[in-house]
Amino acid sequence: MPAFPCINLLSMKKLQNIYLIGLMGVGKTTIGKQLAKALQRPFYDSDKVIEDSMGVDIPTIFSYEGEAGFRLREQAVIQQLTAIPGIVMATGGGSVIKPENREALKASGFVVYLHCSIDKILYRTRHDTQRPLLRTDNPRQRLQSLLADREPLYMACADFKIDSGSLPGKTVVKTILQQYQAALEHNESIAS
Ligand SMILES: Nc1ncnc2c1ncn2[C@@H]1O[C@H](COP(=O)(O)OP(=O)(O)OP(=O)(O)O)[C@@H](O)[C@H]1O
Ligand SMILES: O=C(O)C1=C[C@@H](O)[C@@H](O)[C@H](O)C1
Ligand SMILES: [Mg+2]
Secondary structure (H helix, E strand, C coil), rough: CCCCCCCCCCHCCHHCCEEECCCCCCCCCHHHHHHHHHHCCCEEHHHHHHHHHHCCCCCHHHHHHHHHHHHHHHHHHHHHCCCCCCCCCEECCCCCCHHHHHHHHHHEEEEEEECCCCCHHHHHCCCCCCCCCCCCCCCHHHHHHHHHHHHHHHHHCCCCCECCCCCCCHHHHHHHHHHHHHHHHHHHHHHH
């Protein structure tokens, strides 16, 4: 049995899925996998779906097609995955840039905004070679600028925001599950 059986899950499209949004390195993939396991649901990572469909990694896509080309591929994948009911999805850090993606995420899932300090993101990604936007002389400045641009976009999508930097991963997962369950129950009480 899933840890949190879902009440009348598909009765409300808005709550059919769980989506994780937030900057690079906040833990969307890590936390998303744990959430999916707890709920016994399929897990998707939009970055990985793009890489698998192309057969190359994200830095290679950026080098051949630029960020604009990557964003088009990301949009196609977000549209495809948000149409699948009953999943948990970790999104790419920039998936909220396109308004079409924000709409698709908001309409079909409980959207969780993971955030943590820039210091923590820099520490977590210090050995990384897979995030082309951090390949710069000043990754701190890049992250600060991305956060300033995107914070309003993340907030426009989010149903729930949680600090994934100072809390243990297990606590983050448990808190998200509680919030999701509360949203499902609220929905159920409105419907009945
Ligand atoms: N709660 C946590 N505590 C400690 N380390 C963590 C935690 N969550 C994630 N990490 C570590 O931080 C790094 C980045 O995590 P992850 O890849 O899940 O981030 P992400 O949000 O999916 O990033 P991206 O948007 O680039 O895909 C990984 O090395 C992961 O092991
Ligand atoms: O923040 C971003 O724009 C990105 C985050 C990653 O998840 C990847 O989607 C890619 O590296 C771009
Ligand atoms: Mg990820």
